[in-house]
Amino acid sequence: xxxxxTDPFLLCFIAVVGAALIYQxxxxxxxxxxAIASRNPWFDLNIHRATEPVMVRFGGDxxxxxxxxxxxxxxxxxxxxxxxxxxxxxxxxxxxLANAFRxxxxxHSFIVYRGMIITxxxxxxxxxxxxxxxxxxxxxxxxxx
Numbered sequence: 001x002x003x004x005x006t007d008p009f010l011l012c013f014i015a016v017v018g019a020a021l022i023y024q025x026x027x028x029x030x031x032x033x034x035a036i037a038s039r040n041p042w043f044d045l046n047i048h049r050a051t052e053p054v055m056v057r058f059g060g061d062x063x064x065x066x067x068x069x070x071x072x073x074x075x076x077x078x079x080x081x082x083x084x085x086x087x088x089x090x091x092x093x094x095x096x097l098a099n100a101f102r103x104x105x106x107x108h109s110f111i112v113y114r115g116m117i118i119t120x121x122x123x124x125x126x127x128x129x130x131x132x133x134x135x136x137x138x139x140x141x142x143x144x145x
Contacts, residue, residue, distance in 0.1 A: 033115025036100050043097060046087055047112055053141040054085045055134060058098055059107040061090065065124045069107040072127045076134065084111075084138060111137035113144060 037044035047054050057073060059066025070088065077086055091098040091106055101110060101117075109125075111118040111134065119137045 030117055031100055031112075031115070033112075036097070037115075040094075040097060042094070046085070048115055050085055050112075052083065052085055053111055053113040053118065053138055054087060055080075055109060055111050055137070056101070057086070057088050057107055057109045058091050058101065058103045059088065060092055062092070063106055066107045069109075069124045072125060072130050075127050076131045079131065080134060080138075084134065111141065113141035116144070118144075 033048050037048035047056065057066075057069065059069060061067060073086065073088075080086065089097060091103060101108075105122060107124060108120065108122050110120045118141050119133070121133055125133065
């Protein structure tokens with residue numbers, strides 16, 4: 001009898017948790033772009049003041065998966081020349097920036113436009129997946145123009 005009374009509450013809880021997980025995927029966390037720019041001149045110049053969308057890859061040359069990911073990135077980079085700036089950030093050289101983006105594992109990539117995170121992906125991506133993700137990020141970013 002008690003179980004039947006809690007069923008609606010349990011369903012409601014599951015629905016709320018599910019909605020929160022979907023929301024996290026659709027709308028990644030945001031960064032305080034102005035605050036980061038005031039503390040980090042590199043971020044201010046290359047990301048905060050950028051007029052085009054910026055793809056930021058957090059990783060490191062010392063990390064095997066990041067190096068592999070960079071090969072895929074080099075292959076698609078010419079397709080986005082003039083449409084999207086592509087930057088590589090070493091998490092050991094810029095730990096404060098990695099923390100601001102809440103990078104917990106590498107490689108971790110973000111597409112940022114006008115100080116707002118448009119989308120993010122964790123891990124190594126196949127070339128075709130990377131290209132499609134970046135194209136979708138461009139389309140989404142230009143909806144905010």
